[in-house]
Amino acid sequence: MSKVLSQRDLAFLLYEWLDVESLTARERFADHSRETFDAFLEVSQRIAERDFAPHNRKNDLNEPTFDGERVEIIPEVAKALKVFAESGLIAGTVDAEHGGLQLPLVVQRACFLWFQAANTGTSAYAMLTSANAHLLLTHGTEEQIARFVQPMIEGRFTGTMCLSEPQAGSSLSDVTTRAVKSGDAYRVTGSKMWISGGDHELSENIIHLVLARVAGAPPGVKGLSLFIVPKKDLDTGERNGVTLAGLNHKMGYRGTTNTVLAFDDATGYLVGEEGRGLQYMFHMMNEARIGVGAGAVALGYTGYLHALDYAKERTQGRPVAGKDPAAPPVPIIQHPDVRRMLLASKSYVEGGLALILYAAKLVDESSPENDLLLDVLTPIVKAWPSQWCRLADDHAIQIHGGYGYTREYPVEQFYRDNRLNSIHEGxxxxxxxxxxxxxxxxxxxxxxxxxxxxxxxxxxxxxxxxxxxxxxxxxxxxxxxxxxxxxxxxxxxxxxxxxxxxxxxxxxxxxxxxxxxxxxxxxxxxxxxxxxxxxxxxxxxxxxxxxxxxxxxxxxxxxxxxxxxxxxx
Structure with missing residues (x-):
């Protein structure tokens, strides 16, 4: 059995509970079947275990560095993302007319969980790119889709979301980055903080989605507009006034660059209408929030599977009623307190996984009622796994005992990676x-x-x-x-x-x-x-x-x- 994720549990949730196969009766998913769903799930597991999981520890021990000119990242990250892009999963739910697969979101989400569980640092680049592309497909013009989204779908560009600022944090009403109209474009100036995937050499270009305030706009969030600001000018290939001011060094997610970006008279392209930037950005933010919840589940789940395997193999101590010191020690899974932690962890991670997939299916079966239900559930989908699936990783460390907090075993990294999810995306x-x-x-x-x-x-x-x-x-x-x-x-x-x-x-x-x-x-x-x-x-x-x-x-x-x-x- 895989220690990354449970194939059996995914099959139960998708087919025996959610009846995902029934979605193929809908026109959008009519070209699919259980066979195609299973094929994508199988290829996701294979790529995750072969190309993502092996460098998870190396990602953690060798976090990105910046020499003042370039960001250096271990080569395995680019190789893994290339394989991921070739699988077509970046465009999993995208319309066929834009080169997508038109998979149900619930299936794509299940596929992506394999990558989040195998290597959250590397998978974050793909998650952000996918969410960026989805926002522009919904709110961008055909020209913007052709110029910026198509290369993301092809795996040549990556994407980010640039909201927070050093002085504002999560208080978006205090955003001060400004944009000035200049012909058909805008000139964007300001500073953005905590930008995941904000700079690297993993792709030909990075497409930043930037919240900024147009001159004369009202104060507060109603004065924010959304701009596409590429790292490099698409015509010349030169830097577009976007400078990496520095890397933030985190306790977890070390494989993902986390950046301070300076925008200095950078060329930006307005998405939609002025003053509706936060409304558009919520499209990406809500997807990212569900993605963060899914990441918390994935990390908790792999931690649980590692702890379960260890508890079955590790022998120590004897049953409480055992009086013979010469008797052989028993596997620690026989001790009640270890069973308590394993059962609690199982209930957290399998419950969290089910919630994530349920929320995704609400999107596939969109209706006024389901959309309303998803609105209510989204804060829970993001926050509950971030707290309780992290506790599964805490239990995994405890079950490993003294080995749990050493770097000889991976569970301490799972916990550190998961700790960030209670802060990510709100x-x-x-x-x-x-x-x-x-x-x-x-x-x-x-x-x-x-x-x-x-x-x-x-x-x-x-x-x-x-x-x-x-x-x-x-x-x-x-x-x-x-x-x-x-x-x-x-x-x-x-x-x-x-x-x-x-x-x-x-x-x-x-x-x-x-x-x-x-x-x-x-x-x-x-x-x-x-x-x-x-x-x-x-x-x-x-x-x-x-x-x-x-x-x-x-x-x-x-x-x-x-x-x-x-x-x-």
Whole structure:
């Protein structure tokens, strides 16, 4: 069995639960079949294990360097990305008329998980490029698609997103990068920070999508526009006023360049209309948020598989009831605390994987109802795996014992890589504010109501000992939400938003586990027994965590508002 990802689990989720094969009845996917889906999944696994996984450790130990002129990256990265591009997966979901494969997003997402699990540092370049291309395919002109997207689809160009600035961080309303109209283009000047994939020699060109403020635009996010700023002029091949000011050195994701970029009178091309930049950028941001959640799942999953394999092979100690010191030691998987960590990790990573694929299928089956449900779920899809699948990597280190925090074993790298996902594409706190402040209240709470109705429907179709606690938790979340917003005081309603995100996330994963229980019900074999066990574990051991969170929210606690900075020392 692969220690990168579980082929068997992916097949169960795609075909036995989500019935992805039924998507081929839709005109867009009519040229596909289960055979083509499986072919792409198989080639993804093969490339991931052959071309990505072998240099994962080398990527970590030999992070990119900058000599003032060029960025140096280990050669295996470029080789792996070339193979990835040749597979066609960058254009997996793109229309056939633009050279794409028109795969369902849920299948492409499953394929891409192999690369994220095998080597998150190298796979990040491909993820960003794909999301950049999707934004321009949706909002760019035909000329922009031909000039900038087509080379990305072919694997010749890579793409980035340039939002944050040194003084602004995640506060996009404070962006100061400016753009001045110059003929058919604009001149872009400013500084961008934390730009993943912002400079390298891995591709012929890098296409930056840059948020900037046109002269005379209003303050705040409504004054932001979006520009295509290539690293090199497409006609001359010369630098286009984009300079690498330096590399940021991170605890994880070391294989991905993370940059400070200076834009000095760089030529930029407006996407869409002025003043709608953030609206367009959300297309890429939401895709990237789901991608970050998927990356967290992938890293947690591979950590779990490594820990499971180690626990079966490593012998140490004897059963509690064993009194004979001469008896041989037993595999550590026989110890209850190791089993606890393995079962918890299984419930996190398999629950997180199912959530990622469910969200992707909502896109494939787009409708007003499914789009609304995805809006509500997106903050959870990004934040929940970033916290709980990281805990699976924490457990993997613990299971390895003293070896776990040495570099002799890969689990310490998985944890470091995964730690960044709670910050990437909006911190957990930002996702919490988005969920409680916007998503559950929009359209009069229709999105939350839809989500809770689906949870209740599933809960009514499983045994009461599993379904009743989940249905009750759904009802309680509805009451807590209403109570928080009863006064209309946003500051008080949102002060404990992170607790709300944690509670809602655990409720959603409990529901996802009931869905998996239904798909496994009545089927025989160790795999299905494992699914039913994990579902029961999550409902009985994990779901109760949300009760104290909701208790806190129900009290209207304002401790975090009332405290004074001086009290912290």
């Amino acid at each position: 911190t957990d706190g930002i996702q919490a504010l988005d969920l409680l402040g916007r998503k559950v209240t929009m359209k009069g709470g229709a999105g939350l109501g839809l989500l809770l109705d689906r949870i209740r429907e599933t809960a009514s179709d499983v045994p009461d000992d599993l379904g009743k606690p989940v249905a009750e938790a759904a009802d309680r979340l509805a009451r807590t939400t209403a109570k928080l917003w009863a006064s209309g005081d946003a500051e008080r309603a949102l002060v404990n938003a992170t607790a709300y995100l944690d509670a809602a996330g655990h409720l959603v994963i409990a529901w996802i586990w009931l869905e998996q229980w239904r798909a496994a019900d009545g089927k025989e074999g160790d795999f299905y027994e494992g699914k039913r066990l994990a579902a029961r574990y999550f409902v009985t051991h994990e779901l109760p965590r949300i009760a104290p969170m909701l208790d806190l929210l129900d009290t209207g606690d304002t401790l975090l508002l009332d405290m004074k900075e001086a009290w912290l020392g």
